[in-house]
Every structure is written in C-alpha cells, then in structure tokens.
Amino acid sequence: MTGDLLQLNMADLGLAYGLVLLSAALVRWQGYGGSGGLLRASLRMVVQLLAVGYLLEGVFALRHPLAVAAILAVMGLFALQVIGSRVQDKMPYFYRVMAGALLVGCGLVTWFFCVGVVGVEPWYEPRYLIPLAGMIVGNSMNGAALAAERLAVQIRRGGAEIEAALCLGASPRQAVAPLLGSSFRAAMIPATNTMAAMGIVALPGMMTGQILSGTAPIIAVRYQIAIMCAITGAVALTTLLILHIGYRSYFTADQRLKS
Amino acid sequence: MNAFELQHICRAIPGDEGPQSLLNDVTVCFEKGLLHALVGPSGGGKTSLLRLLNRLDAPDAGTVSYAGRDLGCWEPRRLRRTVAFVPQQPHIFPGTARDNLLFGLRFHPDIVPTDQQRLSELCALSQFPPDLLSKPAEKLSIGQQQRLVLARALCLEPEVLLLDEPGSALDRPTAEALGRSLRHLCRRSVTIILVSHDLEWVRNHADQVLFMEAGELKLQCPAAAFFNRGVEDRIGRFIAGQKEALHHDG
Incomplete structure (x- = not known):
C-alpha cells in the first residue's frame, strides 16, 4: 500500500x-x-x-527502550512546562501534582492501549509507542491545564462557600465537591467536543495521515476510534487525579482552608 | 465552668510591610451558658478571635482549649458541629430556604431528621419567618439570610454559637427579638460568643463584655459594670462615642 x-x-x-x-x-x-x-x-x-x-x-x-524512555521523558517535561506557562493561578505543590497526575494518568492509559489494545511487541516499539504517547500526553496536557486553572480560580473565589460548608461539619472533600465537579466538566469539554465533531466537521489528523500514507480508510477509522477512547480515558484519569490530589493542597492537615 | 480557655494567643498575617498582628497575647476565658459580647473599634481582632474558636484559623502562639481539652485534640469536623460559627456575610447554598436550613444534616447522618415541629422551633429561635421556607434562598433579604444561616447552624444542635454581628442587617424590633431568643438558648446551656457594634443591644442582652482594640483584650467584665464606666479613659470614651452615633442615627 x-x-x-x-x-x-x-x-x-x-x-x-x-x-x-x-x-x-x-x-x-x-x-x-x-x-x-x-x-x-x-x-x-x-x-x-x-x-x-x-x-x-x-x-x-x-529500537532501544532507554532511547524511547528518554523521548517520553522529554515529552513529559515539555508538557509540564506548557501547563506551567498556561496556568496563571497555580495551586500549592503545582509541579509535583501535575507531574504525578500526568505520569500515572498518561502512563497507565498509554501502557494499557499499546500492550492491551494494539498488542505492540515489544512494548517499547517506538513506531507505535512514541506517536500514541504523544497524542495521549498532548490532550491530557490541555485537560490538566484547564482543570488546575479552574480549580484554583474556584477555590480562591469560593472561600466563603467552602468555609460555610466546613462550619457545618463538612470534610474538605465534601466542602469542595461542587467545585471539583465543575472543574472536571470544564477540563473534559475539549475532548467531548472533539468526539462530537469527529468525522463530520473534520477528519482527524491521525486518520488523515494514515489514509494519505496508503492505509485503508476503515483501518484508519478503527485506529482513530481506539485512540480517541484512549485520549478520553487519559484526560479523564489525569484530570481526576489532579482534582483529587490538588484540592488537598488548599487545606491544612487540621482541615482549614489555607489563606 | 469554662467553655473556652485561651492562653497568650498571638496571630499575625503577612502584610505589605511585614507581618500584621491580628491578636497579641490574648488570654481569656468564656464561661459556659453565658452570652459574651466582643466589642471595640473595627480591626481590633474580634472576628479573628472568633475564627480561632472553631479552627477556621490557627494561632501562631498560645493555646486554646474547649471543654478542658486542647483544640488540637478535637477532630475538626466534630468540633465545628459542636462550636458553630455564623459569619457576618451569610453564605447561601443553591435551593430553597428549607434546603439551606437542612444543608448541614447531609454531613451528619447520625442526627435525627428534622420534623415539622423542629423546623418551627428553629425558625422561632432564629426569628426566621416560617412562611419563607419554600422561597428560593437567594431571593431573601440579607437580614432574612442572616437569620436563615443562624437557623442552619442551630439545626446541628451546637453547644457553642459564634456569631459575627448577627443583628447588623436587622431592624431594632427584630434584633431585640433575636436577643431574647439567644438568651433563651443560654438558659439551655448554650454558650454564645458574638461580635457586635450595637452597644444598646449588648447592654440589653449580654452577660459579659470584652473590649478589644488593636489585637489586644483591654477589658473583660460583666455587662452592667462595663456600661457604668465614666468617660475618663479610652473605653469610656468609646462607649460615649457609640451612644452619640446611635443618637445621631436615630
């Protein structure tokens, strides 16, 4: 072909x-x-x-695992730098939270997708792992930046609401639950919109690339569906981790909202 | 018997020109079942003191104990249910007034669900009109919201009420009725510590008055003794000034 x-x-x-x-x-x-x-x-x-x-x-x-790992590490560091430059209102321990969430969220999904779904052999096969990880990290990076920014703004503006709930005996998790929900929804908007418009408003880049390089359209479509599922899963998992770890950084050990 | 005991409390926050002291070596006891009124000029540390008592803030130095136990030994959620704080600016959650009144119960499944009789009692205690319970809470006036937030706090059956200017948005008759409700709570062994700039109200309802200025507790005495001071010192002149302001407002 x-x-x-x-x-x-x-x-x-x-x-x-x-x-x-x-x-x-x-x-x-x-x-x-x-x-x-x-x-x-x-x-x-x-x-x-x-x-x-x-x-x-x-x-x-x-085709050496260390070379692939180095590429993935550079990719992750660059994603961190981009997130850091986009988010103005940074949560406490910002880079630690972001790095941990990206590592776990993107790492788990990429590994599952390459090994479990595509069946890449060996697992570090760069022809598959690098482009797939790139798409997953790139999209998760956007979700992470949106989630972190939205959470920071909402907690800063919603101090009275959070303290009102704390005063009624709510745990920090219960006090910020509505803010976590709206932050998650905001972070998922790009992935959700992309899925909704896919194939009708535009043909996605990966699929177009595959078709141009001679792959049968139906094969390219299967890949695109699979990668979109992986991207959605990675964005959701990374965002959930950021929100779940991130909100704690706004509270002290004795459940006070940090000033 | 003391509800709260505070020893050498200091608290400061970062400011543009170095740390800004909010509380400076405050030592005070709050006796159980009394109505304590914190008075004094704005910025004197009254609200800062209230916020320490249910651990919304923590002191930089000194110790705070409740019911004989250091505050650090209390599980924060348990303490905040027992020591309810009602801020000056009421925060309203989405929903009706009834939803707001019952909002805290979702965090405490062990509390018996509130029936109609209990709802009526809470409305009476907080001077909140029961016919407004089905109205969207955000549509209420600030004064109604203040009383709704007080009812919301009372719903958890606290032992201590911390109130930051509870009558600031109320007319005189409603504020007086609220004062009588608070006296009723004191007779049921509830300890009340509140901030007020309305000395007339304080004279009518408080047992103890604490005068705070520049982060320091200048005086703590029974209300009768506080209002019988002459005008020869700073506190006396403050009382006279407040009376004059009230006279002009009236």
Missing part, C-alpha cells in the same frame, strides 16, 4: 511554504501587523518538525 504514497521532496515543501509567505505578505499589505510573528512561528515549526523527524528516524532504527 505504501507504494502508492506520493513522496514530498524539498521543492514540494518549498511550494507549500509559499502559502505561509503569501499569508504573511497579505497581512503586511493590509497593515494588520503580526506578519513577523507568523513567519517566526512557521520557521520554528519547520525546524522543530525536521529535528523531530531526524530524531525519530534514529530512535526507530535504534
């Missing part, structure tokens, strides 16, 4: 990049500003993707 794949050479890429140059020129001509930012971002994208491409070629050829 891959024999049918139309290869893109550097001239083809140059032609595609012409669309970016054209966009930047139009933006500049109209005087909207931002054409420089557009060019910088596109150049950064090209450099990053080419670098990752060559790196993955090496890792795929090496």
